[in-house]
Amino acid sequence: MGSEITRQIRLDIQLSAGGGRLEAVWIGPGPHKAPTLVFLHEGLGCVSLWSDFPARLAEITGCGALVYSRLGYGGSDPCPLPRGVDFMHHEGLRVLPEVIRQTGILDHLLVGHSDGGSIALIHAGGNPCPGLKGVVTLAAHVFCEALTRRAIEAARQRYLNGDLKARLSLYHGENTHCAFWGWNDVWLDPDFRQWTIDAFLPAIRVPVLAVQGQNDPYGSQGQIDLIQAKTGGAVAIDVVADCGHAPHLEKTDAVLTAISDFMVEIRI
Numbered sequence: 042m043g044s045e046i047t048r049q050i051r052l053d054i055q056l057s058a059g060g061g062r063l064e065a066v067w068i069g070p071g072p073h074k075a076p077t078l079v080f081l082h083e084g085l086g087c088v089s090l091w092s093d094f095p096a097r098l099a100e101i102t103g104c105g106a107l108v109y110s111r112l113g114y115g116g117s118d119p120c121p122l123p124r125g126v127d128f129m130h131h132e133g134l135r136v137l138p139e140v141i142r143q144t145g146i147l148d149h150l151l152v153g154h155s156d157g158g159s160i161a162l163i164h165a166g167g168n169p170c171p172g173l174k175g176v177v178t179l180a181a182h183v184f185c186e187a188l189t190r191r192a193i194e195a196a197r198q199r200y201l202n203g204d205l206k207a208r209l210s211l212y213h214g215e216n217t218h219c220a221f222w223g224w225n226d227v228w229l230d231p232d233f234r235q236w237t238i239d240a241f242l243p244a245i246r247v248p249v250l251a252v253q254g255q256n257d258p259y260g261s262q263g264q265i266d267l268i269q270a271k272t273g274g275a276v277a278i279d280v281v282a283d284c285g286h287a288p289h290l291e292k293t294d295a296v297l298t299a300i301s302d303f304m305v306e307i308r309i
Contacts, residue, residue, distance in 0.1 A: 087115025
């Protein structure tokens with residue numbers, strides 16, 4: 042499979058949305074030739090932190106893939122701090138539609154990890170673009186849990202006193218400060234304890250696959266239980282055993298199979 046992936050067309054594309062330039066990569070066929078997988082990264086993620094997962098999923102499914110870094114992450118422009126507690130609403134309702142229109146995407150599937158999964162659900166239930174066929178969430182948050190805040194506080198200590206800052210700098214470069222504090226400060230803001238996006242779920246009309254690691258330190262099964270209970274469209278749940286917060290990286294083959302099977306079922 043690796044040799045096939047290396048032959049895929051991979052292009053750095055020019056993209057500007059949300060008030061700045063975004064680092065963005067297109068993999069595989071364009072939107073007029075195949076559906077597009079749109080990848081939305083986690084709270085500390087960026088294009089490169091997806092590793093080869095987008096390319097592998099595009100190869101298996103025959104789709105194109107758009108992978109981009111939000112403002113303040115990776116090679117994108119920095120953004121003002123602090124972020125507001127509604128920053129994911131802004132990304133899902135305003136920035137993501139702009140990205141999809143600007144790239145000419147037609148039929149598409151959103152694939153969101155952690156905060157990116159939350160952004161995907163907000164978009165699907167609040168301002169979905171024409172051509173949205175489904176949503177895949179990987180460890181998405183739909184409400185703020187005490188265990189999530191504890192894990193984020195632990196990450197803060199690793200950033201201040203451990204090696205997390207150095208490791209993140211390999212991916213975010215000059216955006217390292219912006220990426221970490223833009224995520225960490227807002228999640229630990231006292232006002233964020235009341236954060237929830239469950240009001241968007243009933244308006245979602247496309248199928249959803251919600252994937253959760255059984256041992257995720259950042260979220261309990263209560264997250265996917267709420268997705269299943271309140272989402273307006275059909276919901277499939279996949280709890281991945283012996284897995285933490287990044288199912289697509291920890292159990293890659295199983296997650297690739299789950300998503301590709303889901304896409305067959307919903308006929309993308």
